[in-house]
Structures are given as C-alpha cells and as structure tokens.
Amino acid sequence: MRAATLIRGLALAAGLFLPLLVSGPAAAFGDCSAPGYLASVEERMEGLAVDCTEVDRFQIETPKGGRQVRIVRTSELPTTDIPVLVREIRRGIEQSAARLSSVGAFAPADITIWISHLLPEPAADDEELDEVDGQIVGADDGCRMALYPASTGRRGLAITAAHEFFHCVQASEFPDTYDRASSSWWVEGTAEWFANLVFPGTGTSDGFVSEFDSVSHDTALTAMEYESVVFFFWLGERQGSGAIGRLMRAVQQPGEPAQQDALAAFLPAEEWQDFAEAYLSRRIRQPGGRAIASSPFPGDIYVWGEGSHSHEISARRFILARAQLEFGCGVWSVGEQSVAGTRAYREGSGSWQEELPERIVSDGGTPRVFQMAGFGTGPEGFSLRIEAFKDACQGCPATAAATGSLDQCLIGTWELVSGGYGAMIEEQLRQTGIFEHIDYPDLHRHFVLEPNGRYRQSPSEGGESGSMSERTPEGKLWQGFSNLRLETEGSWSADGNVLQLCEEQKSVSVDLTVIDPKGREERLDQDHEVTGTLSLLRSREYECSGNSLSLIEALPGAPAVRWEYRRQQ
Incomplete structure (x- = not known):
C-alpha cells in the first residue's frame, strides 16, 4: 500500500x-x-x-x-x-x-x-x-x-x-468560418476523420457511420455534422490525406449555397458518383484499412408491373440519391430521360454500369432488381425519369406454352370462309357512297395454329385480289385493281374462351393498278417488312368445334370483327 x-x-x-x-x-x-x-x-x-x-x-x-x-x-x-x-x-x-x-x-x-x-x-x-x-x-x-x-x-x-x-x-x-453553423459538416467531419487517421482501427466512429446510414438518403452532405465523416473517409482513401486539407481551404465561403458551389468545383462529377457507388457497395474504408461499419439504405422501390410505367426519381443538391428498380415478369424496353446529375446501376452485387440495359427480360418467378446510385452537385440537384414498356405478347415465364395446356381443337390449318378485316373495311367503304363497285381483298385467309404455341397467317398462293371503281359526276370511270399479300406470325395461347395472338412479325406486299377514263394504266408496287422486339397483342373470343372456328374481336369505337374459318387439316 x-x-x-x-x-x-x-x-x-x-x-x-x-x-x-x-x-x-x-x-x-x-x-x-x-x-x-x-x-x-x-x-x-x-x-x-x-x-x-x-x-x-x-x-x-x-x-x-x-x-x-x-x-x-x-x-x-x-x-x-x-x-x-x-x-x-x-x-x-x-x-x-x-x-x-x-x-x-x-x-x-x-x-x-x-x-x-x-x-x-x-x-x-x-x-x-x-x-x-x-x-x-x-x-x-x-x-x-x-x-x-x-x-x-x-x-x-x-x-x-x-x-x-x-x-x-x-x-x-480558419477563424472566420470555423464556428459558423454552415461549416459544421466539414468542421466535425474532418476532425473525426483526423482522429481516425491518428488512431486507426478504433471503431469509435461507428455511431456516426450509423447516423449517416439513417439520414443520407434525404439530408445533404453540407447539412450534416459528425456523420459526414463517411465522406471524408472516402475522400482520404481516394485521394490521400492532403485532399482533406485542400477541401477545407476550398470551402471557406460563408453559407451553405456558397460552400456547395465550392464543393461542386472541388471534385468533378465522376468523383462524386464514385463516392455514391463506393458507399452503396460498402467498400469505403477508414484510415488503416478497416471497413466502415455501414448498412446503407438501398432506396425506395420503384416497380414496373403490367403495362408501361414512368417513374421519376429526384434528390436535392448533395444528397446521395439511391433507388431500387424492380421489373416484373416480361420483356421490357427501357429508356432514361430528364437526367440531372450522374447515375449508375448494378444488378445484385455486380459491377456498376452507366446505363440500364435497353432490353430487360424477366422470365422467372422473382423480379429483376437493379440498384441505382446517383449524385447531383448542380443547383437542380439530381433528377431522373425512367420509362419501361412491357411487351404485351410475352407471358411469364416467356416460353412457349406446353402442348398439353393448349386447346387441341384450335391446333391445325384453317381457311377463312367469311368475315375478317377485309370484309369490315369493304363494308365501311360501301357506306361512304363513293364507289360504284368494290371488292376488297381478304386478309389472313389462311390461319395456322401450331402445337408448339406458334402461329402464322398468310394469303392464298399468289396473293389476294381486289377491285373497285368510281364514276365522276361527268360519268367518267376510274378503276383500281389490287393484289395484296399480308403475312404475320407470332405466338399464341388460349385462356378459357379467349385466344391470345402475339403478333411479332409482319410483311406486306401490294401491287396496285389504276386505269383512268382514257384506259391508261399506272402501276404501283410496294413491299414492306417489320421486325421488332415488342409485339402487338390481339385478344379474340373463340368457339371451336370439329371443323369450324369462329373468332370475335372487339375494337374500340368500332363494330366487332368476326371471322369464320373451316379446317383444312
């Protein structure tokens, strides 16, 4: 003692x-x-x-x-x-x-x-x-x-x-700015960074890192205090300790807007973007190499489901923007618009990419989710609008329907007996009272529904012919003769009494001859083929029995169209 x-x-x-x-x-x-x-x-x-x-x-x-x-x-x-x-x-x-x-x-x-x-x-x-x-x-x-x-x-x-x-x-x-409220973010953040530089690996800043996790999704870096140390951990690791001193000298303007302007000039936009990506990837380290104990909020979830949707994502200046983009089952055509600031995307733990894929295919039971990281240093902050359009013809999963699930009555080769788009167009032309004679060509005369869930529609061999004539008030006759070849193909499925046709490819060929009152002929030939990722979905109610097939399609603002087919095979 x-x-x-x-x-x-x-x-x-x-x-x-x-x-x-x-x-x-x-x-x-x-x-x-x-x-x-x-x-x-x-x-x-x-x-x-x-x-x-x-x-x-x-x-x-x-x-x-x-x-x-x-x-x-x-x-x-x-x-x-x-x-x-x-x-x-x-x-x-x-x-x-x-x-x-x-x-x-x-x-x-x-x-x-x-x-x-x-x-x-x-x-x-x-x-x-x-x-x-x-x-x-x-x-x-x-x-x-x-x-x-x-x-x-x-x-x-x-x-x-x-x-x-x-x-x-x-x-x-910095006696003029040190004790200003607008300087708290760099005063406290750099001091906490420096303490970790002097004594690395202590973990004493874990509470401030957790606070950054809690507020960084809606609080500007320049409105923080001790929690801003996360940014200074990144900056010191990225550019060395001298960058901290240079930053303090750069932000000696009084007031938050002026300091934000100085910050925007201090680092290029791609460096701010790297900070956003590094934080959300949890790869920021303290001096000495210890990973920060961070659990970032991944962002609000923006969902693309049925139909097409446009989502807008925004954040104020110097807020670390983030979002989760969820794409449901289907094939999506994706585009970005109204971009202010920088952004990048990654799926899962993959690498960051500057742009979303233009085409996203999600054909499993789990949606595909992309994380977005963004940063806006300009006065307008960060803003982004993402549009995604779903291919209506792609089911979930996007595979051909199994043979056993298809209505076996539908499978086969059918020939048009009456009705269809051609008959509907002919009737509408007659009602105009302009034509003396009209015979509009049939469309989709042959209709093949295959057991693998594919279909095709085609004209008769050589095409479908039609004619019409018009007489002027002076009694002069104009005549027109046409040959139309319209072919479509795609996938099909049946649900109850509804036949779904997903039209994926179309080719059109038209031969038109016009004869004037003096008997002179003028010919016009035109071929056109369309091939695209997104398709047109057509839904038709059907009745199938033996060798007959009836289809009805409702058209917005127009009478329903009816087809009558008979089986060929």
Missing part, C-alpha cells in the same frame, strides 16, 4: 515539475484560475471560484513551427488518476502533431487543455442528447480545450484529444 502511494506521488510530482524541463520559449498562457478563463470553454464554470493547477507542459512540432501545450486541472478532479489521464492526453496530442503534415501546412495556436472534473453535459442542439466528450474555443492565449474523462474513459482520451486538436487547427487556420 505504501509503495503504491509513493509511486503515485512521484508520478504526480514529475507532472508538476515537468514544465521546468521543457525546452523552447515559454508560451504566454493566461492564468487558468482567473475569473472567466475556464468559463470561456465551459459555461458551467461561469462565476465559480477556480483553483486551477498546471500538471504538464510540452512542446510539439508542426508544419509552421513549434507550439506549446499545457495540461491543467482543477482541485475538484481526483488526483489518483491524473498521471494516467495526462499520459493519454499527451499521447493524443503528440501523435496528432506528428500526422498533421500529411494533411497540409497547418498548425494550431498554443493549446491549454483542461481535464474537466464535470460530468459531461448533453449537447443542447442534439435530439439524441449525445454527451460532449470535448470542446474548444479560440482565445487570446491560444486554443483552450476541455476534455471530459467521465465521458470518454481513460482509453478514449487520446482519440478525443486528437479530434479536439484538429478543431484547434481549424480555429487557428
């Missing part, structure tokens, strides 16, 4: 006499016992009589020369742990000074560190009432810092000292 007491006494005495051994010029520190001295950094000390004692003083080297650091305590602080507390604080400051040159030509003023005996007080503007581990204020004798061992514990003092040390650097280098 006596030995332990003696050791603690010697350690305390060494701390008290150490200022006499410090080399270099002594700093003009103020009297920490003077009224208002400690109150400048801790308002709860206002009006209290203070018995303040210096327990350590040492010199650090910075890119701008030597600086003096002293550590003080008040009489209310228990003396038992003072040597340990001083050791940890000094370790944090000295290691911070050693790493500062990697950030840039920065330096703090001389520093007074008060080891506070107070219990930590919750931050007044923090909804979750996080405890304050430390705080600083610039003063006429340098930077005054308060540390709270009751909050940090012994082990946390060193990294907290490193965080507050960087605040002293900021207060010295």
